Every structure is written in structure tokens, then in C-alpha cells.
Amino acid sequence: MKRLFIISxxxxxxxxxxxxxxxxxxxxxxxxxxxEAQIRPLDSTMARQxxxxxxxxxxxxKSRYDRTYLTATFxxxxxSERDSLFLNRVDYFDTRGTKVRDYIDKTIYxxxxxxxxxxxxxxxxxxxxxxxxxxxWYGKKTMRPVFQAVMIxxxxxxxxxxxxxxVAVDE
Numbered sequence: 001m002k003r004l005f006i007i008s009x010x011x012x013x014x015x016x017x018x019x020x021x022x023x024x025x026x027x028x029x030x031x032x033x034x035x036e037a038q039i040r041p042l043d044s045t046m047a048r049q050x051x052x053x054x055x056x057x058x059x060x061x062k063s064r065y066d067r068t069y070l071t072a073t074f075x076x077x078x079x080s081e082r083d084s085l086f087l088n089r090v091d092y093f094d095t096r097g098t099k100v101r102d103y104i105d106k107t108i109y110x111x112x113x114x115x116x117x118x119x120x121x122x123x124x125x126x127x128x129x130x131x132x133x134x135x136x137w138y139g140k141k142t143m144r145p146v147f148q149a150v151m152i153x154x155x156x157x158x159x160x161x162x163x164x165x166x167v168a169v170d171e
Contacts, residue, residue, distance in 0.1 A: 048138040051166040055092075056151050057120050057127040067129070070153035072120040074133055077146040078110040085110040085139045090118065095130035122153070135166075 053074060058067045078085040087110070090103040103118055110116060120127060137145060147166025154160065 045140055046138055047141040047143070048136070050134065050136050050169050051147050052169045053133040053135070053147050053149055053166040054164045055120060055127060055131040055133060055149050056129060056162075056164075057124060057131045058129050059153070060129065061155065068153050068155060069122045069125070070151045071122045072131075072149055072151045074118045074120070074149045075115055075147075076110065076117075076135070076137075077115045077148070078113060078143075079145055080140070080143050081112050083112060083140045083143060085114075085137055085143060085145050087135060087137050089134065089136040091134050092118075092120070092127065093132050093134065094126055095128035100126045100131075133166075134169075 055072045055074060056070055057072055058069045060066065061068045076085075076087065076090075086107055087104060088107045092100045092103065094100050118133070120131070133149070135147065139145070149164045150161060151163075152159070152161040
């Protein structure tokens with residue numbers, strides 16, 4: 001019986017996988033990329049926009065030396081029931097404005113009413129208190145996609161959450 005327990009424990013330990021959140025965060029859905037031939041050219045019915053989304057991967061508590069780390073979920077929602085939303089940039093920056101990672105390397109699309117999410121895990125400390133996403137999208141001028149981040153964390157037995165919205169930026 002003791003041998004069976006030890007063998008089970010060894011198998012369990014060997015099957016565990018350590019993941020470093022500072023190396024790579026995965027999307028929560030499969031990426032749908034476009035080939036060069038599928039990329040829709042911009043015409044008079046299309047709009048292109050750059051959007052800034054603030055992310056708080058940690059917040060200060062009591063003093064600047066006491067921080068609470070948060071999990072952030074950044075979601076991009078295609079609100080159209082008919083048209084696809086095209087994304088050609090989703091980049092994550094730290095407090096100093098240095099790019100931490102880029103999430104896509106070629107144009108991807110969201111089907112009507114599809115949502116994708118990017119997770120910044122609680123123990124991913126690369127972004128800091130002033131982290132942010134910058135993205136670029138295009139689609140029909142009538143589209144109104146939603147770009148939101150939800151941060152969640154806790155202090156002792158208290159749990160809290162708050163949201164931020166994306167803001168269109170001109171450049």
C-alpha cells in the first residue's frame with residue numbers, strides 16, 4: 001500500500017507543469033488568422049481605429065511599497081451580428097511604455113458576436129501599475145466593438161473587481 005502511494009505521488013509530481021506567466025499568456029480562444037489573400041482592403045465603407053486600454057496588474061495599498069497584485073482579463077467584443085472585426089495589432093506595454101509582448105503577428109478576425117480574451121495573471125509582474133494594451137482594428141464604419149478590461153484581486157478575506165474601457169486615440 002505504501003509503495004502504491006509513493007508511486008502515485010511520483011506520477012502526480014511528474015505530470016505537473018510549471019508555467020511562467022511572464023513568458024507567454026495565451027488567448028482563451030483559437031486564433032483565426034487570415035492569409036494575405038483574405039485580408040480585406042479598406043474602402044469607403046470601412047473604418048480603422050487605434051484603441052488604448054488601461055490595465056492595472058497591481059495597485060498600491062497604504063504606501064507605494066505595499067502592492068496588491070491583480071488578475072486582469074482584457075476582452076475584445078465584436079458587437080456586430082453580421083460583420084467580422086479585423087485586428088492587426090494587440091500589444092501589451094508596461095508602466096514605462098515599453099512593449100512587454102505582442103499577442104498577434106498577423107491580421108486576425110472575430111466573427112459576428114465573437115469575443116476574445118487576453119489574461120494577465122496575478123503573478124505576471126511585468127506590466128506594473130500603469131500597464132496598458134494598444135490595439136488596432138478595422139471593419140465596417142457602422143461597427144462599435146467593445147474593448148474592456150476587468151481586474152480582480154483580494155485583500156485578506158475581501159475580494160474586489162473593477163473595469164476599464166478602451167479609448168480611441170489619434171496618431
